[in-house]
Amino acid sequence: MNDSKIIKLCKELGCCDTCCLRYIGLKSPAAYEEAKQFLVKYVRDKTEHANNVDPSTDQDETNPPEEIGPTAEQDKIEPADCANHSKEQDQTELADGVNQKTEQEAGSLQNDTEKTSCDRNGAESDEPPAKKQKTDSICVSCIGVLQEENWPQCYAMVKEVLDKKRYECDTFACALSAPIATMLRERYITLCLKEQFADYDADKLLTPLKEAWKWSFGAHLAAHVGITLDSGAVSPLLVTLNLEYPDDLQELEVLKTLSASLFESRSKQRQRFAVEFTRRSVEQALRGVTLARLRAQPAWEGGAPAPRAQARPVSVQAAHAPLYLGGRYIKLSRTLPQTPWLVNGLRMMHSSVQEIIFGPIARLYGMSPDETEYRLKFMSAGREDVDVRCLGDGRPFAVEVSDPQRTPTADELRRMCDEISEGEQVIVKSLVPVSREELAELKKGEETKCKTYEALCIKLSHTEDDELTANGDTAIRVTERDIANINSYRNSDSSRVLLSQRTPIRVLHRRPLLTRTRRILDLTAYPVAGHPQLFVVRLRTEAGTYVKEWAHGEAGRTRPRLQDALRARADILALDVASVDLPWPNTNTL
């Protein structure tokens, strides 16, 4: 086995130049950029090498040069205005010379690549169009995916999408969605290679179609769209091309005979497999296919059937990796939910923190309300209730912008903050782009962060040691002793207060009933001047503590409760988050 022989066989079978490179296992991206020239040079070098080293070992090795040479037909289909091709005349002829053998041996297969290309470019060919079947030039393996004739239409479609979306990104990655029939055809070629060359190892050698496509088409596309091609791991902008082949499903039908059991079981589960032929199912089916069984199928008697038409681009998608904007919000309203509050599809509050923050971002990107709904996503380190304010430095949050055209400038970010804060319900002092890693910190923070609250509370009954007047209508007052009782209260050696909280009734309909242990780390109380029955408690709690339920006790479902520290019945009138102990986003970037 040697590469020249593999190339020869591939050509005989009807493969294009680029596919030949794939089957010999070439993995150098540069080789694929100008596959035809590379192949010619490669074959020549191989041959010369073989001739020089040991011309007698393999008779076939000496054959290619003899077969190579311009033919009358070559001259005819090489019109003068295809200057770029004539420049490479020698090499082109060489490559077609390899093909010449194909023509002689396989009879029906011809290479009229050059002609097709020029025709499509509007060049006059002196070759009558009807003389040859155009389809003969379509590669039997890639169905034209790797053949340049197809590409101008792809460039145009990509350009149209990129022009419309107007990304400010100087790199891109590209992805291919190729007809599934290429898998079946590829399998056939590798089986043929294996038949001829027992040690041919397709798993090790074969360069995947999508890789070859990136290295060949992708490189040319970059030149056309004027931005640099990079790997998907590096570039945030991904362009996906969908190529379709009209006979795709029809050709794959043969697998229902070759791998009957697989597709029978799939069709029984039709519900689950809406699409029978997926890359996965075809790959599975192809595992058991042998050359003999494939050739026994009418369509495959004479080898791989010539594609009736080329794979054509049908759609292009461009998507930029999401952008994350991080900040902290201060919520000043007691009638504002964090996210839209809907009951049976009806909105319960006029707005939400999320909507107020989304507004200026959606405006910057020119998003419609519908678009805003699916392109912006709100994330935060926890949430507060509608009637709870969030003060201090606010609560960390991030907005995911999917498919952003660009990153906002520092100026634009500042302006967004101003617009958010205008209504004085929500204040955001700064917004910064944050990384995916930082986002993980935000989400992790939800479970680990501590929070400080201030709660306005009321004493509702006398304590045992309150001094009562004889007539029994002594007003309830918060005494110095009450404040001292709260300030000295503790029920655990390990922390200030250890709470046992059942899932609050207000969320019990949608969460499991559990009893959780939570800690109050600090607890101080102070009286309220002018309101003798009121007092304020300031407390620091670990994540997940239900502070309202601790304050009113929820009919004893949280124990101990504020009334245990006060030694009298108590209730909560208002709650503020005073601080969320999570330094995020990274202060360096603020």
Next chain:
Amino acid sequence: MTMEFKILDSIPDLTNLKSFTERYFSKRYITNVNGIKNNDIMIMFHSNRIALLSLAPSHFFFTKANDFKVNYSVGNVNRLRNSVKGKSKKGGQHLVPKSVVCKIEYDDGTSFDVPCCMKGTLVEVNEELVKNPKLLKECPDEDGYIAIILSSIAISEATKSEMLTHEEYLKVLDSFEIND
């Protein structure tokens, strides 16, 4: 813009304060259940279809001074063994309007049953009442609740509409007093 906000900005009108259950629940009543005079039940419905079962203030229970115990063991079912799993509260005891949730047993050997008065799943019973039964007498609409029941929105709404609102309940009580 000044960024000084204090909790003291939020002192409400103290003349019209509502208790925890008044804030979050709507109270509904049913009187003379099973034809027993003043066998009056109160169910407090949260907007999320969770319901708290308790005795209405007009229940004959509140006029009897004897010591009593709350017994959640009814028939061959022990309500204290109720356990629910997951969001859907799987495994909770099934309740129908006639189901007895607990028995109040007096030291004079008499007792009465507390009926559920609605269809649903038993989520929780108030175990505290076993240790400290006087809560039922002192604060039936808070610490003295008897059980937490979950039903569907439809059942919750239907039950609510069949029962008396607080205003209707007060009127019914007035008319009883006149009739007596």
